[in-house]
Amino acid sequence: xxxxxxxxxxxxxxxxxxxxxxxxxxxxxxxxxxxxxxxxxxxxxxxxxxxxxxxxxxxxxxxxxxxxxxxxxxxxxxxxxxxxxxxxxxxxxxxxxxxxxxxxxxxxxxxxxxxxxxxxxxxxxxxxxxxxxxxxxxxxxxxxxxxxxxxxxxxxxxxxxxxxxxxxxxxxxxxxxxxxxxxxxxxxxxxxxxxxxxxxxxxxxxxxxxxxxxxxxxxxxxxxxxxxxxxxxxxxxxxxxxxxxxxxxxxxxxxxxxxxxxxxxxxxxxxxxxxxxxxxxxxxxxxxxxxxxxxxxxxxxxxxxxxxxxxxxxxxxxxxxxxxxxxxxxxxxxx
Amino acid sequence: xxxxxxxxxxxxxxxxxxxxxxxxxxxxxxxxxxxxxxxxxxxxxxxxxxxxxxxxxxxxxxxxxxxxxxxxxxxxxxxxxx
Numbered sequence: 254x255x256x257x258x259x260x261x262x263x264x265x266x267x268x269x270x271x272x273x274x275x276x277x278x279x280x281x282x283x284x285x286x287x288x289x290x291x292x293x294x295x296x297x298x299x300x301x302x303x304x305x306x307x308x309x310x311x312x313x314x315x316x317x318x319x320x321x322x323x324x325x326x327x328x329x330x331x332x333x334x335x336x337x338x339x340x341x342x343x344x345x346x347x348x349x350x351x352x353x354x355x356x357x358x359x360x361x362x363x364x365x366x367x368x369x370x371x372x373x374x375x376x377x378x379x380x381x382x383x384x385x386x387x388x389x390x391x392x393x394x395x396x397x398x399x400x401x402x403x404x405x406x407x408x409x410x411x412x413x414x415x416x417x418x419x420x421x422x423x424x425x426x427x428x429x430x431x432x433x434x435x436x437x438x439x440x441x442x443x444x445x446x447x448x449x450x451x452x453x454x455x456x457x458x459x460x461x462x463x464x465x466x467x468x469x470x471x472x473x474x475x476x477x478x479x480x481x482x483x484x485x486x487x488x489x490x491x492x493x494x495x496x497x498x499x500x501x502x503x504x505x506x507x508x509x510x511x512x513x514x515x516x517x518x519x520x521x522x523x524x525x526x527x528x529x530x531x532x533x534x535x536x537x538x539x540x541x542x543x544x545x546x547x548x549x550x551x552x553x554x555x556x557x558x559x560x561x562x563x564x565x566x567x568x569x570x571x572x573x574x575x576x577x578x579x580x581x582x583x584x585x586x587x588x
Numbered sequence: 589x590x591x592x593x594x595x596x597x598x599x600x601x602x603x604x605x606x607x608x609x610x611x612x613x614x615x616x617x618x619x620x621x622x623x624x625x626x627x628x629x630x631x632x633x634x635x636x637x638x639x640x641x642x643x644x645x646x647x648x649x650x651x652x653x654x655x656x657x658x659x660x661x662x663x664x665x666x667x668x669x670x
Contacts (some may be wrong), residue, residue: 272605287602398622401604443630451650456626461620 261285265566266401266551272403272543283503288557297500299444306445306492307339307432313490314428315343320371321434322421323345324358325528330507331435331496336369338342345425351387351531352581353381357519358528364515374417379475386411386475386587387531389467391538396466405538406547408531411467414460415475421448422477424491432493437502437559439554444498450489453482502560524581534582537572544572570572592640592664593657599635604628609633617651629654636660642667 259275260267261282266532273334274283310317320335322328332346348354348362366373390396390411397410405413416435420484424432434441457477462474478487512518519528539547551568589597592616602604606623618624624632633644633654644667648654653663 272607283602367593398620399610400622400626400628402622403605404625441627443627443634445648446630449649450648455649455651455655458628462620531599556670 257293262568264556265570266549269339269546282370283559283579298579303494307345308525311430316345316427316429317342318344318431318433319420319424319429320344320346321347321416322362323528324348324362326480326508326511328435329361330511330573332365332369345374346371347374347376347420350375351412352383353529353531354532355519357517361516382471384586389469391586391588393467394542396463402543402545403550406535408535409547416476418460420476425481425489432491434495436495436497438558441495441521446493448489449489450482453477460573531582533576534579537579590661592661595639596657596660601630603631616657617655619655636664640664640668
């Protein structure tokens, strides 16, 4: 680290990351300087709203919830707790096969679907085209604008955006009233997102633009079916819920609970993902291109909120250059 | 500059990634310039609702209303007037 680099004394962001400034007087980054913790009143309000929504879901289709399940610890725990707190919910758990999910993640996903009596669905797209898309994401520069670069790597932004688009499509087409994502409180600030057609049209257009900027020619398969949101089609009537903005986010505790329930730790070298073999390469690729660690903003927010110890976050942000998965992914993506 | 735009710029500087290197005009696209993404947009809506004691209907979340500073200014003014 250069001598003149300063790290925020509260979170983990540092001044060598573009766009991050550390106030010399306070030693804090711009986000910590203006941070206001969520009040107990607000937390109660969120809790009450989630209970109201999930206790009596409108019965319109076969499922109440379309759940994005990676097989990692966050989503496995969320599925378990969702079923525990709202056992009446009919859940379709969708695992997106991006071609790089570990065998352990596949096993964990199916195990937790059995445990929660959820219907399991493996969502797979053409693997050759998908690999080419990830390869294009890795080679791209600035396909995703400013703020998105801090949230995730170009590869992960692509993968997550595909998942979001396809899960929303599934919820709208099956008339499922809720979508649940196990995003951490560092990854999102909105516990509930009500989807409307104009908003979906806007989000679709933005992601299509990102794919186009990467040079992806075949884009339709990654986007919400345009017919579902075209003028004259019914309103979607779907709400996205992020339960980790309502529940406490204590990862060591819920990881322990998951292991007791049979969840297997895949023991990947990557500190930031327990399900995707692409992740370590994606982090390195992003660091090389932008000098931004794609988990720094997320970890910093968790530390700021008191959801993670600072030293644990700093540990997670260390890049293990000896991780053999990085070379394997490079080979697979022809890079 | 209106009070609303001052508040929005302050929010984007403290919660988003608007900085002095980005020269943002009132009709520039906030998403195309990378100042906001969908997540910051939702945070901004939350911020405006609590700051101005208004409710922003989800139907209003369109590029016309929320992708530019000018659009946000007009939308909030309209909702404040009720």
